[in-house]
Amino acid sequence: MSCPQGEFELKRYPRRKQETLQAWNGADLLLLDAAGDSGRPCLVVNDEHGALAIALSPASSWTDSALSARATQLNCSLNAVAQPLLTWSTEEPQQPIERVFMRVPKSLPYFEYQLAMLARSMSAGDTLFCAGMDKHLSPQTATIIQRYFGEVQRPPGKRKAHLFSAVATGKFTDDDPGQRSYHCPFAGGDLIAGPNVFSGEKLDIGSRFLLEHMQQLSPVERAADLACGNGVLGISALQQGLAVNMLFVDESAMAIEAARNNCERLLSSAAVDFHHGDGLLGLEAQFELVLCNPPFHLGHTVDDYAGRRLLKQAADSLVSGGSLVLVANRHLPYATSLRRLFKQVDKIAQNGKFIVWRGLRS
Secondary structure, three states, X not given: OEEOOEEOOOOOOOOOOOOOOOOOXXXXXXXXXXXXXXXXXXXXXXXXXXXXXHXXXXXXXXXOEHHHHHHHHHHHHHOOOXXXXXXXXXXXXXXXXOEEEEEOOOOHHHHHHHHHHHHHHOOOOOEEEEEEEHHHOOOOHHHHHHHHHOOEEOOOOXXXXXXXXXXXXXXXXXXXXXXXXXXXXXXXXEEEEOOOOOOOOOOOHHHHHHHHOHHHOOOEEEEEEEOOOOOHXXXXXXXXXXXXXXXXEEOEHHHHHHHHHHHHHXXXXXXXXXXXXXXXXXXXXXXXXXXXXXXXXXXXXXXOHHHHXXXXXXXXXEEEEEEEEEEEEOOOOHHHHHHHHOOEEEEEEEOOOEEEEEEEOO
16 A cells, blocks of 8 residues: 555455455545644544554544454554554544544444544544545535534545545534434343444344244253344343353444343343454354354445354354354355355245354264
């Protein structure tokens, strides 16, 4: 990556053979152009693979993603650059933040939440720079920024991306674009989640389909809810007596916070634990059952690679005779991966859109 701050080598994480995507894009380069070579304190936000952190040496990096944090760590080491202080999305951004360099996130509610938090944390005169790829930006991007920061500058786009800038006024609204919720009878009550948690305002139809067939499963001692989101699958399994102990796992800090809060409200005595990281990778625990409604996007790109990685992690974490129970869109080619990893693969249920798979570990 060549930018005003120098030349750097960056690799995507997780890595895969014959990678076709690079670890930075035009939005990163526009932000780095705007930063120049000034050494003033800054905060980087939603840095996907560390392009901003490596070039700018920020005081802090504010992110929701354990995968992005790992990518930044690895790329900082690769370029012999000190890793910035990591601040999770569930915490307030760290001071001082005279300048903020922000990748516009995929979720607009999350974008609003971050802007509201930044408006409260930045002093009058501090500068916000946001950038995103044109094909992913909402037509409302500038309007949303203006809601929290006032006048927005938008120079002509370059590199198939656009840059937005605004100066903090020191004033902010009392709007709280944070928590969302819905009632879930399977979980025994309302499920609450922050703005960057998958399907936070309604029960995902894939999860619903799995839940409708969950009674086909046999009770186990120890289970995991992999890519747990707000914890709907794991909490429902505990409510139905299908597990005694449940580990909730997600790469999103907000998802883990939501699952933890929902367990505290809805479960009286269940044994639960939580892991914010790259799925089950590196964990020594073994499970008799893993439940999973895997993501099928890498950022904005439809890609089943993230899901296939989770299948492998589940297979490696199951005891002999343990099961992975997975709900997935019919068009996603998981059958080949499942049959390679598990000695027996069955379809528990299927409809016009989803298949609930069960893979039995040898």
